[in-house]
Amino acid sequence: MIEITFLGSGGGRFITITQFRSTGGFHIRASRNIYVDPGPGALVRSWRYKLDPRKLDAIFVSHRHVDHCNDVEVMIEAMTGGALKKHGTLIASKSVIYGDETHTPAVSKYHMDVLESIYIPEPGSKIAIGDEEMIITPSQHSDPTTIGFRLKTSVGDISYIPDTAYFEELRDWHEGARLLIAAVTRPRDMGIPYHLSTDDIVDMLKKMEKKPEALIISHIGMKMHFANPYKEAKYIENVTGVKTYVAKEGFRVMMEKERIAVRTLRPARFV
Numbered sequence: 001m002i003e004i005t006f007l008g009s010g011g012g013r014f015i016t017i018t019q020f021r022s023t024g025g026f027h028i029r030a031s032r033n034i035y036v037d038p039g040p041g042a043l044v045r046s047w048r049y050k051l052d053p054r055k056l057d058a059i060f061v062s063h064r065h066v067d068h069c070n071d072v073e074v075m076i077e078a079m080t081g082g083a084l085k086k087h088g089t090l091i092a093s094k095s096v097i098y099g100d101e102t103h104t105p106a107v108s109k110y111h112m113d114v115l116e117s118i119y120i121p122e123p124g125s126k127i128a129i130g131d132e133e134m135i136i137t138p139s140q141h142s143d144p145t146t147i148g149f150r151l152k153t154s155v156g157d158i159s160y161i162p163d164t165a166y167f168e169e170l171r172d173w174h175e176g177a178r179l180l181i182a183a184v185t186r187p188r189d190m191g192i193p194y195h196l197s198t199d200d201i202v203d204m205l206k207k208m209e210k211k212p213e214a215l216i217i218s219h220i221g222m223k224m225h226f227a228n229p230y231k232e233a234k235y236i237e238n239v240t241g242v243k244t245y246v247a248k249e250g251f252r253v254m255m256e257k258e259r260i261a262v263r264t265l266r267p268a269r270f271v
C-alpha cells in the first residue's frame with residue numbers, strides 16, 4: 001500500500017501569509033518516505049500527524065517559491081538526524097539549488113553537505129527511490145525551472161502537477177496515471193497566468209483517453225478557498241467522471257491494488 005498524507009493544501013501568497021489553509025506539502029510513504037514541497041509548516045505538521053521527519057529518505061522541491069520550499073532546510077536537518085549523519089536524497093529545481101535573479105538558493109552548503117545525493121533533473125529524467133521510480137515532468141510557471149513528477153509504483157502511477165499554466169503536452173506527461181495530485185489554484189472563470197484553474201483541469205481530464213481513477217486538488221489559493229473548493233471538486237467530478245477530492249491538513253489517501261481509499265486524520269494532541 002502507498003500512503004499519501006497532506007500536511008496542508010494552501011497555496012499562493014495570501015493563503016500562505018494568513019494560513020487560512022496550511023501549506024506543508026505532502027508526504028508519500030512507499031518503499032521509502034518521500035516529502036514533497038515542504039512549504040511553511042511542514043516540520044510542525046509532520047509531527048502533528050505523527051509522520052516522523054527523521055525517517056525521511058527523500059525530499060522533492062518543485063520550485064523556489066516560499067509556499068513550496070520554506071521548510072526544506074529544517075526538513076533536511078530532520079532527515080539527517082540533526083545534520084549529523086549523511087543521509088537522503090534531495091530532488092529539486094535549478095532555482096532551489098542555485099537561486100535565480102530574484103531568489104537566493106533555498107539550501108545552504110551546510111545542508112547540501114549532509115545529503116547523500118542531490119538531483120537537479122530535467123523533464124524526462126528518471127530517478128530510482130527504493131522500489132519506485134520518479135519520472136520528472138515539465139511545468140510552465142513564473143519560476144521557469146519548476147518541475148513535477150510521475151512516480152511509478154507497484155500499485156500504479158502517482159502524478160504530481162505543481163504550479164503551472166496549462167499546456168497541451170502536460171496531458172501527455174500525466175496521461176494514464178492512476179492518481180493525480182494537482183495544484184488547482186483558481187476556481188472557474190478566474191484563471192491567472194502560470195497557474196491551473198478548475199477550467200484547465202477539466203479541459204485536461206476531458207481530453208485524456210485514460211483518465212485517472214482519482215484527482216486530488218491542492219495548492220488552493222484565496223479565491224478558490226472562498227469560491228468553495230468542494231463545489232469546484234463536485235463540478236470537476238460531474239463533467240469529467242473523475243472522482244475528485246479536496247486536500248486538507250491531515251487528509252490521507254491509501255492506494256492499494258483494489259482501491260483508493262481516503263480518510264482525514266485527527267491531529268496529535270501534543271502540538
Ligand SMILES: [Zn+2]
Pocket residue numbers: 063065141143163
Ligand atoms: Zn509558485
